[in-house]
Amino acid sequence: MKRMLVLGMALLLPAGPACAQAVPASAGDRTARGYWWYETPRSDAEAEAQDETVHRPVIPPMVELAKWSPPRIAKLITEQRDYAATVLTIEAVADFWRLQDFARRKARAFAGVTQLAMLTHPELNAKAANPMVGEARDALGAQKDQVRRQYLRAHAGEFALVMFARESCGYCKVQWPIVQRFQDDMGWQVSLMDLDRRPDLKQRFGVEVTPTTMVIRRGSPQRMVIAAGVETYPNLAQMAYQAVRLLSGDIRPEQWLTGAGEEDGFFDALANGPVSSTDPRVIGGDPIDARERRP
CATH class of the missing domain: 1.20.58 (Methane Monooxygenase Hydroxylase; Chain G, domain 1)
Known part of the structure; x- marks a missing residue:
């Protein structure tokens, strides 16, 4: 009976080396634990509860x-x-x-x-270029209109305005008189292109919607859309002004929001030096630093 008990214990308990292997090498190593050392893994709720424990932050003096x-x-x-x-x-x-x-x-x-800082360095202050007083704003608006009109009239023989429309387009009937007003004020040639009669123009000029108003440079493939849909006259004139300046090389794309008379001022993105890696001043390796321009 005693021999049978010893034999049974020998079968149940692993030998010395096996027993040493039964000690878990790590908490996640199931193969090293053995059957009798199995532990039920934590549930997701327990893991989340432990992970969401909030500790008291240390607030310095x-x-x-x-x-x-x-x-x-x-x-x-x-x-x-x-x-x-x-x-x-x-x-x-x-x-x-x-x-x-x-x-x-x-x-x-x-x-x-x-x-x-704005009082010490007024060149960083928008108030100098964009006054908030009503009378000053009116005078500034009139000055910008005059600069824009003189520039567009000076390029009237070089550019033209084309509006693409359809007979069934009700918005086109609203936009066309606005385009005609541009002709009267700026002395430009304007044209109305009916896509129903000339469907080839849609693919040729990439027109997707009507009305579409486009600035075209005479004798050149250069062109630019300045309005897709109905646009007010002041916005149409401003977009035409910017498009002509860009196509003529008078401004860079970074200066698209620089309005009439705002060159080298607060609202000129390139007034104090380059801001783009494609700027010729950066590519040429001789960027102009704003601090170097100060007297």
Whole structure:
């Protein structure tokens, strides 16, 4: 009987080397555990609950916090908010609002220094180029209209305006008188092209919708769409002005939003140097730095 008991124990328990292998090499190594060392894996809910544990953030003294960058401060505020919303203690919530108050004061300080910087460096201030007073804005608008009209009239013999339409297009009947007004004001030749009668023009000029208004350079393949659909007369004149300047090489694509009379000013994207890697000044290896242009 004793021999049978010893034999049974020998069958149930592994030998010395096997027993050493039964010690798990790692928590995720199931093969090293053996049958009798099997553990039920954690459920997804338990794993998520453990991963979502919110720890109390360390808030440094104010003198240290003042040296932090805004992204780092914003991260700390988010962490403190999550912690405070989890524990819901008075002190944790108060710490969150202390951090918010610090961020508010820092933002107000930045706004104050910004005003001083704008007064010290007026070339960075839009007010010099875009006055908010009504009378000044009216005078500025009249000046821009005059610059635009003189430029477009000077190029009237070089460019033409073409509007593509269809007989069934109701919007085309609204846009055509606006295009004709452009002819009267700027002295340009304008043409109306009916795509129902000339369907080949659709593919030739890439017209997808009607009405489509396009600036075409005479004796050249250069052309540019300036309106797709109904456009007001002031916008049509401004787009034609920009298109002619771009096709003539007077501006670069980066200056498309530079209006009449705004060259080398606040609203000129290239006034203080190149902003694009394709700018010839960058490609040529001799970029113009804004600081070098100051007296």
